[in-house]
């Protein structure tokens with residue numbers, strides 16, 4: 001994901017052709033960015049409120065939902081999703097329908113977040129492409145109003161305060177994928193061309209939408225009455241999201257210790273032998289287990305054999321990593337590079353130089369064993 | 385310790401809102417006490433005078449209830465710490481460094497890395513000024529920097545990890561297609577791209593002086609000589625591999641090998657400035673950036689002791705001079721009386737032992 005984003009950022013940076021900047025009306029902007037303040041204003045002016053009514057879910061909207069989720073099963077997301085300028089209300093309805101469907105459906109919550117992730121990468125890709133051809137004023141309005149980040153224009157380029165960016169990024173469920181090291185930093189400012197600003201906006205939009213979905217899921221958790229139209233959307237979506245995809249998406253996936261990467265196997269083995277392992281290795285184990293879908297209690301049990309085991313402290317720390325307490329941020333496992341600089345990777349080189357993350361390595365091995373993934377097989381031949 | 389703290393306990397630094405910090409103490413009998421808090425600096429100082437701890441630490445974090453067990457503390461924010469430890473920063477396996485025998489030459493090298501951290505990252509990239517951070521000699525094998533700016537204090541572990549990667553791993557250029565079938569290593573003119581580009585230019589200039597030859601093709605050398613900013617550099621696709629070798633060298637030279645675990649840990653206890661490092665006998669001393677140049681730990685961070693001790697010298701592998709007296713390899717086997725600060729320094733490293741007969 002990161003590589004893909006970075007590559008995209010680079011392409012933007014060297015783009016030579018300037019796009020045509022035209023002034024656009026707010027209905028068009030609502031169709032392009034249905035999740036933005038333009039989308040909200042459109043809802044207010046057209047429907048008088050945010051409530052999505054069943055009659056707005058026409059065939060066109062249903063087709064959109066189907067398209068979005070049928071694409072998620074294939075990994076091919078190459079084509080930029082088109083915007084329906086004729087019916088901006090359908091774009092907005094589809095967005096609201098998807099978010100509500102994700103929040104209220106009966107699927108497990110981590111599956112909802114994963115589905116959301118697919119949808120958000122689809123929509124943010126579109127957002128980046130569209131923002132690249134907007135005027136600098138529109139981009140600044142989007143940053144200011146939707147992302148809460150003021151951009152300062154300096155001729156053709158804009159600057160964003162690093163502190164504003166960090167303050168915003170630390171509020172997201174997970175920080176933007178673009179790393180700090182890749183940002184054009186100058187004395188506390190991020191200096192961006194229009195294309196780079198559009199690209200960074202995509203990253204921030206993804207993080208913003210993921211946070212929004214998480215909040216909606218929390219609200220839906222305690223809600224007694226769902227919107228009336230949810231069940232019909234859910235029935236329709238069954239065709240695109242059969243049971244088997246749950247498994248593919250990491251829900252109910254078995255915990256198979258034989259497929260752990262060497263680092264995790266080693267830490268688990270050391271714990272079992274009552275050897276003391278560094279704090280960061282413990283963090284890696286717990287966050288790795290969380291990401292592959294292992295129950296929290298299983299993880300706490302893993303630590304019971306540790307020489308310095310203290311039940312309360314371990315439960316507290318694992319719950320923290322699982323995002324149940326503290327900042328309610330669930331932690332992701334450290335990358336291979338992070339483990340390497342902490343001298344915790346037990347091998348020279350990488351298990352798979354294309355993946356560089358213990359969770360990806362686990363899934364790769366697991367898929368490989370199932371003989372399931374073409375990509376996995378390709379990756380093997382490239383490392384052998 | 386008693387002699388030092390009797391006269392100098394007031395130098396132990398009390399952080400702002402001291403009641404929100406967790407304190408921890410290691411004692412000479414091997415015990416460690418943590419989850420302690422103090423309402424006032426004077427309470428901390430009298431506790432130190434009464435218990436004479438070997439080491440004093442306080443949390444980078446502020447908590448609602450600093451003395452409560454971890455689960456109930458109520459984390460509020462945490463300074464962003466950087467630990468530059470000799471062994472890691474200098475990427476050395478030297479057993480003397482491991483055991484804490486660090487000469488001034490090594491300290492100077494660590495200081496150079498510290499300046500890199502401050503100038504290139506904390507100031508040039510993050511835009512912070514000396515008001516936003518504190519520097520301290522750790523009392524042992526390096527230096528600590530704590531960023532005290534509000535926004536940085538509120539960062540979670542994931543963004544802190546990104547900061548570690550920024551400083552310790554660097555960023556290899558992203559390469560993008562450019563004009564007429566060439567490729568451009570750099571995609572912008574700031575941050576890591578600018579730093580790496582400037583390094584390459586200097587490297588090439590050094591080649592022209594013949595002080596440090598490279599095997600970069602002449603066409604890249606002349607491009608680097610004329611390019612005024614990173615994005616002006618475009619090379620042939622076939623040149624990518626050779627240039628990447630130098631880019632890796634640039635990363636090695638430009639990154640600072642800070643201890644990742646310290647920076648990402650939101651609940652870390654760090655040695656209290658002004659306290660004595662029990663493992664070295666040197667003081668963990670707050671410094672300003674301008675102090676750094678002239679700072680020599682064995683002169684400026686020694687305990688305030690007037691007494692002296694007689695030692696039986698066993699093995700002091702390098703000449704150590706404190707307060708005008710010195711011990712070194714040639715003193716092996718001798719019984720020598722030296723000032724207590726020097727005595728503590730060598731005894732604690734097992735370079736000598738107290739001469740019992742003399743006592």
Ligand code: SF4
Nearest residue numbers: 261263336345350351
């Ligand atoms: S390469 Fe990555 S996954 Fe493999 S052992 Fe090392 S850290 Fe673990």
